[in-house]
Amino acid sequence: MQRVQQQYQRACHSLAGGVSSSTRKNQALGHAMYFARARGCRLWDLDGREYIDLCASHGAALLGHNHPRVRTAVLEALARGAPCSYENEHHAALAELLCRTVPCCELVRFTGSGTEATMHCLRLARAYTGRSKILKFAGHFHGYHDQVMYALGGSAAAERAEPPTGPFLPPHAASSGLPPGLDEHLVVIPFNQPEALEAACQRYGRELAAVICEPIWYNAGCIQPTAEMVRALAELPRAHGALLIFDEVLSAFRMCPGGAQQYLNVVPDLCTLGKAVGGGYPLSVFGGRREIMQRLMPEGDCQHSGTYNGHPVVVAAGLAAVQCYLERGFYEHITQVGTRLISGLNELFKRHGVPGHVQGLGARFGLYFDLPKPPLTDHDLLAHNRTLMLRFVASAIRHGVYLHDYGGGPCHHGFCAAMTMADAGEALRRLDAAIGELARDEISP
Ligand SMILES: Cc1ncc(COP(=O)(O)O)c(C=O)c1O
The missing domain is CATH 3.40.640.10 (Type I PLP-dependent aspartate aminotransferase-like (Major domain))
Incomplete structure (x- = not known):
């Protein structure tokens, strides 16, 4: 991430906080992310690293980048x-x-x-x-x-x-x-x-x-x-x-x-x-x-x-x-990919013994850590473990899946319609490694 970090240091001299939007600094990384290009559900940072995008421009890129x-x-x-x-x-x-x-x-x-x-x-x-x-x-x-x-x-x-x-x-x-x-x-x-x-x-x-x-x-x-x-x-x-x-x-x-x-x-x-x-x-x-x-x-x-x-x-x-x-099949595809990603992520958390939980609807989902039950009210969210969330996001990014951290709070993540079932499978393979690393770090931090 050499050029990414250099870019953030440069931006801090002329942009307040180094960013154009206060929430754009990814706190899990300690800097903003700098993407040189994007296509479909993939992003490439300034250092040429490729990511599967599970932020989807905070939901704006529902179709995928550069449709x-x-x-x-x-x-x-x-x-x-x-x-x-x-x-x-x-x-x-x-x-x-x-x-x-x-x-x-x-x-x-x-x-x-x-x-x-x-x-x-x-x-x-x-x-x-x-x-x-x-x-x-x-x-x-x-x-x-x-x-x-x-x-x-x-x-x-x-x-x-x-x-x-x-x-x-x-x-x-x-x-x-x-x-x-x-x-x-x-x-x-x-x-x-x-x-x-x-x-x-x-x-x-x-x-x-x-x-x-x-x-x-x-x-x-x-x-x-x-x-x-x-x-x-x-x-x-x-x-x-x-x-x-x-x-x-x-x-x-x-x-x-x-x-x-x-x-x-x-x-x-x-x-x-x-x-x-x-x-x-x-x-x-x-x-x-x-x-x-x-x-x-x-x-x-x-x-x-x-x-x-x-x-x-x-x-x-x-x-x-x-x-x-409005095209035929658009939402069937979203539902198929969403079901695969959400059930796959919940299985991964369970298999690695990490107390994460995912729930979603359509093309967006929430990630929660350490909650005793699926949340329904704001009161249920009080137990969410922000530290674990930030560690998960940092690990996912290291393994090639981009998520925004929202300060570690419970917030929305998502995918785009350009994501195929094969892309979803690849995202889960990368997240398997990321969650495995998180589980090992949790045992011996
Ligand atoms: C429900 C809701 N309302 C309003 C806004 C503000 O939209 P914008 O960031 O385009 O100003 C957002 C942004 O995330 C939102 O999620």
């Missing part, structure tokens, strides 16, 4: 001059496709990042309801804007480590720089406890503009809502006049074309789509019921604009990517 149809669409958009800040025929084509595919979308808008998408959804929910409070679940991640920088990962765990004082959790700030008083607009409760949602709706119902959630809680690995939780989400917020927002930045297109709302059979009022929607290019979307979306300017009074919104290159990439997701 030929996305590349062709991008090159065509560039050849046409890619004039940004204007509309072309691809915008309506992609919007139509999304409205046909994602159950709640009657109208959509394009943004750059998932962070912008959730920010605009929340503003729109407040504009539409005339209310100000937002309910979020502890540990659910909705991007990096101020409104939602509370009760995340480590801070949510700290909340749960404190003795609970009722169904409501204190909204611990997950960053400095947040203005005092902003958290007064937030109600935080644990996920998969429908009675907490009921209590919150009873107490704050008239003030709640929206309940926002990750319908599949991928930012804690992969935690699905219980049937009772699904029912509570579908019924309670709307019974109290609040909107239901599914943040599908990560879950969109992950397990079926209509995302988690199709999978769970719950149609929210608004949703976000991100990562996979752009086929590896920076496109995100928010959309929902016509009546709500019509509150956006220029028809309505709620602002959503941006110079780079719906950039022609990323819209062309998104159109090509979504067309691929």
Whole structure:
């Protein structure tokens, strides 16, 4: 990793923390990773080492890197001059496709990042309801804007480590720089406890503009809502006049074309789509019921604009990517590869006596260490062994499988549709060696 490490040292002189995104430093390695090229499910670092990618650009590369149809669409958009800040025929084509595919979308808008998408959804929910409070679940991640920088990962765990004082959790700030008083607009409760949602709706119902959630809680690995939780989400917020927002930045297109709302059979009022929607290019979307979306300017009074919104290159990439997701056999293949990887990894942990556990849905999965049972709530995650997770990630990378470490916390990993069953077998062979090494180190560290 000579050139990789040199590159990190060089970057530290001019990039804050050596990276363009705070979470990009892989703490298991002590530096960021530098990839010179990528194709399908493979990455090559600056030193020429090849890896099987189980990060998949944090979920953006659902199709695989450098997919030929996305590349062709991008090159065509560039050849046409890619004039940004204007509309072309691809915008309506992609919007139509999304409205046909994602159950709640009657109208959509394009943004750059998932962070912008959730920010605009929340503003729109407040504009539409005339209310100000937002309910979020502890540990659910909705991007990096101020409104939602509370009760995340480590801070949510700290909340749960404190003795609970009722169904409501204190909204611990997950960053400095947040203005005092902003958290007064937030109600935080644990996920998969429908009675907490009921209590919150009873107490704050008239003030709640929206309940926002990750319908599949991928930012804690992969935690699905219980049937009772699904029912509570579908019924309670709307019974109290609040909107239901599914943040599908990560879950969109992950397990079926209509995302988690199709999978769970719950149609929210608004949703976000991100990562996979752009086929590896920076496109995100928010959309929902016509009546709500019509509150956006220029028809309505709620602002959503941006110079780079719906950039022609990323819209062309998104159109090509979504067309691929709709092809016959796409999700059958994802399910086959996912089943092989997840069952194979669980077998390897068992065989080597390493206390790891994997659970997943569609093309993403969570890795947990030292948990007494498969996790369902944020409370269940408190026992997760971050040190073991970091050691596993470092060992996997040494053996040619790239995973991001997310500081050792329980977070999501995944694969792309370009991964064949043979690639999955090769990944498991490499992980067999990595877990074997981990087991030996655990016995004699
Ligand atoms: C559920 C969810 N919402 C929002 C975001 C923010 O998206 P972005 O990183 O594109 O701003 C993410 C990013 O991981 C996410 O997983």
